Amino acid sequence: MDLLDWHRGRISARRLAVLIEHMPRDSAISHALHGDAAEWTVTDYLLAAAVDHLAAANWMFAAVNTDENADPPEAPIPVPRPGAPTPAAPEAPPPITPEPPTPHALAHFFS
Incomplete structure (x- = not known):
C-alpha cells in the first residue's frame, strides 16, 4: 500500500486511520505510541x-x-x-507530543 493514495484521494482518511490503528505489535508506530509495552x-x-x-x-x-x-x-x-x-531509577519524564502537521506541510511532504 502506498500512503500517497490517501493524498491522491484513492483511499479515505477513515480507511487510513483504521489501517494505522490495526498495525501489528512490532510496527514502528506501535513502538512510538506504547514503547516497550507494545511487545x-x-x-x-x-x-x-x-x-x-x-x-x-x-x-x-x-x-x-x-x-x-x-x-x-x-x-x-x-x-x-x-x-x-x-x-533504583527515577521516574521517566512524560513523553513529548509533537504538534500536528499543517495542511501545507502535509501537501509539501506528499508532493
Missing part, C-alpha cells in the same frame, strides 16, 4: 507476576528456615515491566 501481551504480564510470586515464596521459606545467627536472605527484585519505573 508485552497479557501472557507476559501473567508470567512476570508468577515469577515474582514464586521468588517471594522462596524468599519467605528461606527467611523462616535460616539459622538465627545467619544473615537473613535478601528480598527478591521484581521482574521489570515496561512503563513501570525501576526501584
Whole structure:
C-alpha cells in the first residue's frame, strides 16, 4: 500500500486511520505510541507476576528456615515491566507530543 493514495484521494482518511490503528505489535508506530509495552501481551504480564510470586515464596521459606545467627536472605527484585519505573531509577519524564502537521506541510511532504 502506498500512503500517497490517501493524498491522491484513492483511499479515505477513515480507511487510513483504521489501517494505522490495526498495525501489528512490532510496527514502528506501535513502538512510538506504547514503547516497550507494545511487545508485552497479557501472557507476559501473567508470567512476570508468577515469577515474582514464586521468588517471594522462596524468599519467605528461606527467611523462616535460616539459622538465627545467619544473615537473613535478601528480598527478591521484581521482574521489570515496561512503563513501570525501576526501584533504583527515577521516574521517566512524560513523553513529548509533537504538534500536528499543517495542511501545507502535509501537501509539501506528499508532493
